[in-house]
Amino acid sequence: GDSVTQMEGPVTLSEEAFLTINCTYTATGYPSLFWYVQYPGEGLQLLLKATKADDKGSNKGFEATYRKETTSFHLEKGSVQVSDSAVYFCALSDFLTSYDKVIFGPGTSLSVIP
Amino acid sequence: DAGVTQSPTHLIKTRGQQVTLRCSPKSGHDTVSWYQQALGQGPQFIFQYYEEEERQRGNFPDRFSGHQFPNYSSELNVNALLLGDSALYLCASLPGGSSYNEQFFGPGTRLTVL
Numbered sequence: 001g002d003s004v005t006q007m008e009g010p011v012t013l014s015e016e017a018f019l020t021i022n023c024t025y026t027a028t029g030y031p032s033l034f035w036y037v038q039y040p041g042e043g044l045q046l047l048l049k050a051t052k053a054d055d056k057g058s059n060k061g062f063e064a065t066y067r068k069e070t071t072s073f074h075l076e077k078g079s080v081q082v083s084d085s086a087v088y089f090c091a092l093s094d095f096l097t098s099y100d101k102v103i104f105g106p107g108t109s110l111s112v113i114p
Numbered sequence: 115d116a117g118v119t120q121s122p123t124h125l126i127k128t129r130g131q132q133v134t135l136r137c138s139p140k141s142g143h144d145t146v147s148w149y150q151q152a153l154g155q156g157p158q159f160i161f162q163y164y165e166e167e168e169r170q171r172g173n174f175p176d177r178f179s180g181h182q183f184p185n186y187s188s189e190l191n192v193n194a195l196l197l198g199d200s201a202l203y204l205c206a207s208l209p210g211g212s213s214y215n216e217q218f219f220g221p222g223t224r225l226t227v228l
Contacts, residue, residue, distance in 0.1 A: 004156075036219075043204060043221040044157070089156050093217070100208060101147065101170060102217055104156035 002027045002097070004105035006090045012111045013080055021075040021108045023064075023090035031092040033057075033066050033073040034102070038087045047075075047088070080112045116141070118207050118220035126226045127195050135190040135223045139207030145169075146188040147217065148180060149204040157204055163188050192225075200227045 007022040025033065035047040035057070048057030053068035062077045073090060090105040119138045127133050139146050145164045149157035159172040163182035182188045186207075192199055202224050206217040 044219040046216055046218075049216065091156075100145075100217065101159050101162060101172075102149075102157070102206070103159070106156050107154075 002029075002031065002092060002094065002103050004090050004092055004103055006088075006105035006108055008106075008108070009087075010109040010111060012113065015082055015112055015114050016079045017112075019075070019077040019080045019084075019110070021088055021090075021110070023073045023075065023105060025071050025073065025090070025092050027071075027092060027094060027097075029094045029097040031094040031097075033064070034091040034093070035062070035064055035073070035075050036089040036091055036104070038089065038107075040086070044089070080110075082112045082114055085110055085112050118205055118218050120203075120205050120220040120223050122223060123221070124224045124226075126228065128228050129195055129197060131195050131227075132191065132193045133195060133225060135192075135203050135205075135225070136187065137190070137205030137207075137220060138187045139205075140218045143207035143209050143218070144186050145208050146182060146186065147206045147208075148188070148190045149206065150174070151202040151204060151222070153201070160190070195227045197227050200225060 003026045032051045034049045036044045037047045048059040050057040050066035056065045064075045087107045089107045093100045093102045147162040148160040151157040161171040162169045166182045177193045179191045202222040204222045205220045208217045
């Protein structure tokens, strides 16, 4: 079945450092890809999404490009802030094969220190 | 727009008891999905309701059941609680019947089983 793999954490960075969180997926169809963020003690928020190959999702300085050839959707940010400390989940969903059921990766915890 | 709301926020139960969690979807959404997020893990899909019917189900035992009401709100019921059922239970809503829709998540209900 469909699945998502992402880099293990925790990741600790200094403020203004460059962030990359790797994500790869396995899917039988043509899924949409997402990055969700979960701040401490809160629910999930959609950070960005891409619905087809070569689409780039972006939000709040974060970017990810849907790469079908490498089945990847890596999250990047050029300069992280302390407020970016959270857990990041890569995810996919496919309406045609599973009615938009979201399949999540295990999450990557990010801590940004001043 | 209130977004997705869930109640209660926190719940403590003992093994063997039964629990009911509630979810009100975002205005205009008719599809509700439930997810279980164990500590330190990504959310796992439990089931999805559309037009008051269970449309698909994840790998959860029959102890987990649900219901959707005519106003699209939903309940998750868990019988014969086990310690392993302790988790954050997330509800998500989206407009059904079309693809590539973003799911909106509620803040979750934290269930602790003692």
